[in-house]
Amino acid sequence: MRRRTFGVGVIGAGVVGGGVVRALIDRGTSLAEKADVALCLKRVADIDPTVCQKLGVDPNVVTTDAESLIADPEVDIVVELIGGEHPARELILRAFSKGKHVVTANKLLIAKHASELCRAAEKHGVELRFEASVCGGIPILKALREGLVANRVERMLGIVNGTANYILTQMTRGKKSYEAALADAQKKGFAEADPSLDVEGYDSAHKLKILASLVFSTDVDLDEIHVEGITGITSDDVRYAKELGYIVKLLAIAHRSGDELDVRVHPTLIQQDFVLADVSDEYNAVYVEGDIAGTTLYYGKGAGRFPTTSAILADLIDIAKDIQYGSVGRVKPFVWGPKLPVKKIENLQSRYYMRFTTVDRPGVLGQICTILGRNNISIASVIQKAVAEDDEKPVPIVLMTHACSEGDVHSALEQIDGLESVRDSTRLIRVE
Amino acid sequence: MRRRTFGVGVIGAGVVGGGVVRALIDRGTSLAEKADVALCLKRVADIDPTVCQKLGVDPNVVTTDAESLIADPEVDIVVELIGGEHPARELILRAFSKGKHVVTANKLLIAKHASELCRAAEKHGVELRFEASVCGGIPILKALREGLVANRVERMLGIVNGTANYILTQMTRGKKSYEAALADAQKKGFAEADPSLDVEGYDSAHKLKILASLVFSTDVDLDEIHVEGITGITSDDVRYAKELGYIVKLLAIAHRSGDELDVRVHPTLIQQDFVLADVSDEYNAVYVEGDIAGTTLYYGKGAGRFPTTSAILADLIDIAKDIQYGSVGRVKPFVWGPKLPVKKIENLQSRYYMRFTTVDRPGVLGQICTILGRNNISIASVIQKAVAEDDEKPVPIVLMTHACSEGDVHSALEQIDGLESVRDSTRLIRVE
Numbered sequence: 001m002r003r004r005t006f007g008v009g010v011i012g013a014g015v016v017g018g019g020v021v022r023a024l025i026d027r028g029t030s031l032a033e034k035a036d037v038a039l040c041l042k043r044v045a046d047i048d049p050t051v052c053q054k055l056g057v058d059p060n061v062v063t064t065d066a067e068s069l070i071a072d073p074e075v076d077i078v079v080e081l082i083g084g085e086h087p088a089r090e091l092i093l094r095a096f097s098k099g100k101h102v103v104t105a106n107k108l109l110i111a112k113h114a115s116e117l118c119r120a121a122e123k124h125g126v127e128l129r130f131e132a133s134v135c136g137g138i139p140i141l142k143a144l145r146e147g148l149v150a151n152r153v154e155r156m157l158g159i160v161n162g163t164a165n166y167i168l169t170q171m172t173r174g175k176k177s178y179e180a181a182l183a184d185a186q187k188k189g190f191a192e193a194d195p196s197l198d199v200e201g202y203d204s205a206h207k208l209k210i211l212a213s214l215v216f217s218t219d220v221d222l223d224e225i226h227v228e229g230i231t232g233i234t235s236d237d238v239r240y241a242k243e244l245g246y247i248v249k250l251l252a253i254a255h256r257s258g259d260e261l262d263v264r265v266h267p268t269l270i271q272q273d274f275v276l277a278d279v280s281d282e283y284n285a286v287y288v289e290g291d292i293a294g295t296t297l298y299y300g301k302g303a304g305r306f307p308t309t310s311a312i313l314a315d316l317i318d319i320a321k322d323i324q325y326g327s328v329g330r331v332k333p334f335v336w337g338p339k340l341p342v343k344k345i346e347n348l349q350s351r352y353y354m355r356f357t358t359v360d361r362p363g364v365l366g367q368i369c370t371i372l373g374r375n376n377i378s379i380a381s382v383i384q385k386a387v388a389e390d391d392e393k394p395v396p397i398v399l400m401t402h403a404c405s406e407g408d409v410h411s412a413l414e415q416i417d418g419l420e421s422v423r424d425s426t427r428l429i430r431v432e
Numbered sequence: 433m434r435r436r437t438f439g440v441g442v443i444g445a446g447v448v449g450g451g452v453v454r455a456l457i458d459r460g461t462s463l464a465e466k467a468d469v470a471l472c473l474k475r476v477a478d479i480d481p482t483v484c485q486k487l488g489v490d491p492n493v494v495t496t497d498a499e500s501l502i503a504d505p506e507v508d509i510v511v512e513l514i515g516g517e518h519p520a521r522e523l524i525l526r527a528f529s530k531g532k533h534v535v536t537a538n539k540l541l542i543a544k545h546a547s548e549l550c551r552a553a554e555k556h557g558v559e560l561r562f563e564a565s566v567c568g569g570i571p572i573l574k575a576l577r578e579g580l581v582a583n584r585v586e587r588m589l590g591i592v593n594g595t596a597n598y599i600l601t602q603m604t605r606g607k608k609s610y611e612a613a614l615a616d617a618q619k620k621g622f623a624e625a626d627p628s629l630d631v632e633g634y635d636s637a638h639k640l641k642i643l644a645s646l647v648f649s650t651d652v653d654l655d656e657i658h659v660e661g662i663t664g665i666t667s668d669d670v671r672y673a674k675e676l677g678y679i680v681k682l683l684a685i686a687h688r689s690g691d692e693l694d695v696r697v698h699p700t701l702i703q704q705d706f707v708l709a710d711v712s713d714e715y716n717a718v719y720v721e722g723d724i725a726g727t728t729l730y731y732g733k734g735a736g737r738f739p740t741t742s743a744i745l746a747d748l749i750d751i752a753k754d755i756q757y758g759s760v761g762r763v764k765p766f767v768w769g770p771k772l773p774v775k776k777i778e779n780l781q782s783r784y785y786m787r788f789t790t791v792d793r794p795g796v797l798g799q800i801c802t803i804l805g806r807n808n809i810s811i812a813s814v815i816q817k818a819v820a821e822d823d824e825k826p827v828p829i830v831l832m833t834h835a836c837s838e839g840d841v842h843s844a845l846e847q848i849d850g851l852e853s854v855r856d857s858t859r860l861i862r863v864e
Contacts, residue, residue, distance in 0.1 A: 019724075023582065023724065027582070030584075031581075031582060033767070033769070034581065034649060034767055035581050036764065036767075131579075136725075137722070137724075137725035137726055137728055138725075138728055139575050139578070139579020139580065139728075142571075142574065142575070142578060142579050143571050143574070143575060143579070146571070146574060146746060146749075146750065147563075147571025147574050147575070147743075147746055148571065148742065148746070149463075149466065149467050149745070149746050149749055150455065150459070150463060150741070150742050150745030150746055150749070151742055152462075217466060275710065275731070278707065278710050290569070290742060292451075292455065292569075292738040292739065292741055292742040292745075293568075293569035293570075293732060293733070293738070293739050293742035293743075294569055294732065294733045294736075294738065294739055295731075295732060295733070296569055296570055296571075296730070296731060296732035296733075297729075297730075297731040297732065298728070298729075298730060298731075299707070299727075299728060299729040299730075299731070300725060300726065300727060300728030300729065301725070301726045301727070301728075304726075306724040306725070306726065307724065307725050307726055309582070309724055310580065310582050310583055310722060310724040310725035311579075311725075313581070313582030313724075314578060314579055314580070314581050314582055317578075317581055317582070318578065321759075321762050321763070322759070322762075325757070325758070325759035325761075325762045326757070326758055326759065327753075327754070327757035327758065327759035327762065329757075330753050330754075330757045330759065331753070332468065335465070335466055335468075337465070
């Protein structure tokens with residue numbers, strides 16, 4: 001087959017865009033040999049043209065006008081790297097309407113508009129790819145979509161946010177406080193000045209929506225994902241968890257039981273010898289239980305200029321091959337099967353870690369245990385520490401429950417947190 | 433696009449073949465929905481027709497004649513699962529010549545005849561896929577070939593043999609002898625009655641040849657891979673390694689420095705906190721260093737009926753899609769770039785673990801150190817254990833070297849093993 005050269009237009013020449021632009025310039029030829037498909041950078045759009053100059057891009061290729069990039073007849077594939085919801089959504093829809101294929105790393109946009117965007121791409125006979133939107137350098141979407149295609153996935157657990165994982169690793173290994181760990185992450189470039197999307201779990205939820213929709217062949221609503229972040233985790237929690245044989249991780253969890261889904265993001269206690277316990281620092285990993293492949297795990301860097309560039313180039317090559325071979329639409333980004341019900345968090349059955357903050361007086365543990373018992377919650381183990389010198393100074397009581405219902409837990413904690421001897425709201429962490 | 437149904441013929445209905453046959457019967461419809469491509473089991477060939485009966489296959493579909501399966505006009509894709517070199521090679525070549533696509537799990541055959549088979553498939557305009565030949569349920573070939581396509585891989589380390597890994601895990605965790613661990617593996621079905629291919633490293637070498645040829649875009653000769661098995665590893669070695677902070681694993685190693693390759697299979701000491709150290713029991717994992725994706729790791733079950741079936745079904749769907757979309761040849765199984773030189777093991781630079789078996793007399797350690805020093809080998813640490821009551825009873829001396837040349841190590845050991853005070857040949861394990 002005669003090799004055609006496909007024109008690429010990159011919108012947004014920031015951290016990731018710069019990586020893609022440089023890679024297309026630097027390794028276009030070697031890629032063409034290896035992948036048997038030729039890509040050529042035809043246009044770069046950025047509101048700041050000096051950025052492109054610094055990247056060493058031919059000035060004739062640079063524009064500040066994304067619309068003109070999309071309209072350029074030499075551009076076959078548009079790479080959207082401006083992030084955010086608007087105008088990214090509108091630019092991508094415009095690109096589709098002009099017959100352009102699109103690659104994006106925009107997880108927020110895909111999480112919110114996957115169905116609309118995929119249908120628009122299909123209508124216009126073009127492709128949409130977004131491998132870079134989940135776990136950067138790990139080809140996880142391809143693995144789930146193609147490699148594990150024959151499997152019914154029953155359970156998937158992901159560490160999909162490098163910032164939160166870095167902070168929790170620092171709290172565990174470096175015994176730092178949350179605040180000190182966050183400051184360290186910011187200093188090292190693993191956390192942004194406003195880290196809320198990462199530490200409050202929303203970024204993980206965006207990725208979980210994409211992963212869960214993929215493996216469950218349904219459109220999981222972002223709003224149906226229960227989300228809790230790591231901002232309330234203290235170094236005490238990390239230390240007590242360790243004493244009990246667990247590690248705290250921010251997990252993106254997707255279960256299926258029958259046709260009911262259970263999708264949530266929250267700090268989770270996992271056993272120290274579980275394979276995800278060793279995923280440290282800014283690394284990501286996704287653990288997948290398929291009904292025939294069994295357990296597989298995919299590990300790597302979830303963000304950063306170069307890992308993300310690796311995923312974007314793979315998408316570009318996939319699309320270019322489909323154009324070259326006339327096989328556009330060969331692999332659908334999602335399979336939109338019937339909508340599946342999502343379990344309410346109150347109906348969850350789980351084991352729980354509870355840390356109570358109480359005054360150090362006889363009978364407090366008894367009161368707590370009585371309330372738990374009345375709510376059908378049975379206790380697996382207790383850590384009651386140190387007697388305070390001042391009996392008015394709050395002390396922690398930590399316990400692990402056997403499996404029980406979250407609804408019962410909420411009722412119990414409402415009563416417990418109302419006790420005169422309890423001085424702060426109880427910290428609850430689910431166990432997986 | 434109107435969906436066509438593709439006929440599949442399975443040759444060999446043993447452990448894996450049975451899994452594939454049942455999966456095609458049981459989940460053909462759900463697969464068609466999910467993957468948008470329809471597969472139908474048209475023929476099963478096995479020398480023992482009662483096997484097919486037990487699998488519940490329609491008797492009209494069963495044959496004992498593989499040739500007639502290949503010739504059947506209803507069969508579009510042939511799945512070869514008889515294993516071994518002959519007649520598998522001839523059957524596959526025959527299938528190509530009749531315009532049939534082929535999926536195989538035959539690592540020995542691909543390792544020995546990859547180039548011939550790929551060229552024959554290309555000549556006849558058909559596809560050859562073999563995801564199941566390396567690491568069963570882990571879609572590692574797809575990850576390397578497509579997901580990481582934009583990367584230059586500099587280093588790859590694999591635990592690719594579940595039998596050897598199970599035995600080493602039993603020796604490490606269960607503190608068993610090699611013989612007891614092997615017997616346990618055989619009892620649990622993780623080792624065959626004749627385990628030599630697995631424990632002597634040849635099976636790992638077959639997989640390494642496939643992996644290395646893929647990532648280095650060249651035909652790595654099986655004969656150029658240096659192979660050592662785990663049969664000489666003792667529980668003492670495992671224990672001393674642990675004292676030094678290491679774990680013993682059978683690794684398949686592929687390095688590239690400049691355009692020189694370094695490909696070898698041997699027991700290897702890896703640090704206890706290295707990510708591959710936690711790959712236990714019968715699990716496999718491949719660790720890949722790409723120049724832009726950075727480190728990624730792929731983990732899962734490397735063998736067994738169902739994991740292997742998962743990989744074969746993924747290949748079948750890939751091929752069926754390419755037929756349906758007219759994109760046969762879209763992704764080449766290998767890119768055959770120029771032949772690259774392979775480093776001779778004598779030229780390796782590595783750190784080494786050495787266990788000497790000596791009489792317990794003053795001056796022996798001194799003799800050994802002197803010889804090592806004369807051969808440019810410097811010592812990083814030493815364990816000298818227990819004074820024997822009987823000074824003629826051999827005692828071990830264990831040491832770790834700094835990086836040195838394997839040629840120098842061989843010279844030194846030749847002299848050391850000739851010493852009157854040295855009672856057995858020295859055990860040498862490379863450190864990665």
